[in-house]
Amino acid sequence: MTAGGEERLDRFMARANAAYYAGRDPFADFATAPEISQMFGEILGAWVAVTWQGMGRPDPFLLVEAGPGRGTLMADMLRLLARVAPECHAAAAIHLVETSPRLRAVQAGALEGRAARPVVWHERIEAVPDGPMILLANEFLDALPIRQFVRSVDGWDERFVQGMGFVTRPAADLPAGGPFDRPVPPGEVLEVCADALAVARAIAARLRRAPGVALFVDYGYDGALWGDTLQALREREPAWPLADPGQADLTAHVDFAAFAAAARTAGADVHGSVTQGALLAGLGLFARAEQLARGRPPAEAHAIRDAAQRLAAPDRMGRLFKALAVASPGLPSPPGFAAAPASGDIP
Template structure:
């Protein structure tokens, strides 16, 4: 039973919709594709190899969920055009984006990048048929979460009212994989039902159409309890419950639960972003660019370190792969299929 206030996921969904509609989110944070062109190039190279492992289908659906400014896809397509023109010609670009403001940015970034203009979608459900390769970088972290707090008498759910949390007795969604975790009094369990629904839609699509998906985000891959809700306003941490619509609200992604949801297809990882990018050749590409532009060499190497070093994005961000019909190991995972993390973590 609930009282006054708005359930946290409803509050978060409404706040982020207003934020992405009315502000430039990239004034508040920077994503991996904006740090270095190498990130998008490596994902472009990953796409080429996966396309070949799928039998080089022509055409195929190349999808990005949450494309931001379009930088990642622009960098990936430039790589495809240069090193794999057949893959570039076969790609049909589809972008999952609901913000009209960001769609306009993406359209400018991708103008002339392919012979067939990109198409935009609100959800994965409207994608056309055909083999699919999907990229999703920092897409899942902005999806709304619910928070449940373990109390001596049972579970309470968090609602938001007048900028503060209020708790009301609640029952956990019984079908959610995270519910089986053992929790102590005072622990906070986060559940992201939209992420699970997205994962289920990707899995259903792969089972019927074949293809692969790559999910990159900050999060964890072990049983975990804790409050990871956070906000960025003007590039600085802010109170996530104050002034909704003026800050970007995010939460850590539960990769272990998502892997369990996807257990009916091939699951790769998750592995850390540092491991994944290094396996794809991050260091070699950074040195190649540094030699080609000596004046920017230090900047290039620093950007690469931000992407992969454990003290930066390398350990906090994780990568999960899904596939059906792949004729070999998914690149970047070194055969780490259906990996299971062990141990308990706390945020």
């Protein structure tokens, strides 16, 4: 903090979220797609199997998840792989990127007996060892700290946190790679997530060294857009982001256009973004829902179909959430990103 008690927004957000994930159960405040339905993990497990085949079936390969929450997504993927793609399951070395000791313990319990090899944890994506890799990151980028810049008549100002409010000061430095060429009108906010851009560059660099694909699924926008998207959730209700640091989940919408540009500039192929609804529907979500609902009591069948709608319908998670794949140059388009939709039905 400065002598006047001001703190740059990204530093405030990093400090608040570190305290939040260390001390609270985030799933009391929000539900992610894997927690909504097992179908999400099954569909992405099938996606992993097809992607692995397109990479030449490397054995071993790193199956990495960034921000694995309770471990539900990885557990569902591994269960599916063990059933329908046992060779892929046997080749997968599981690596999880998680900073919270409490969540690591929960993940270890969820994955006990699921993986063919011991699970390894890392503090940062950059710490994952080199080698053929498939990485998944669901609602990971949105929690990375952002800076907010306000367009002035002759340049940029930056927002700082002071108490429970914002103060604006002339920008002392602009982060490299930020989309400052966008036609932002005076008085409007442009958000820059330097950590996300660093992740894009690091992933692209390692995918140039060894074959792999990284899939990012998150809520956000794609295009030369701007606006204030900082938000907080506490007990599933919106809260003021600057109140009670560490007691609410702070997130911001992901700038997929900036993320894609950083990965592409660093030498990787980029596929998408596409909407989550388009990805899941193209991979067979609704066929899987009907398969699971068949023969169930009416209430259970309705709950399964409703979960599929929640994940993919445009007025629910389907349009706001986007999916983007970063891949090694020359690999086939990942399932769900080719011009023709992939089938992806699960036996």
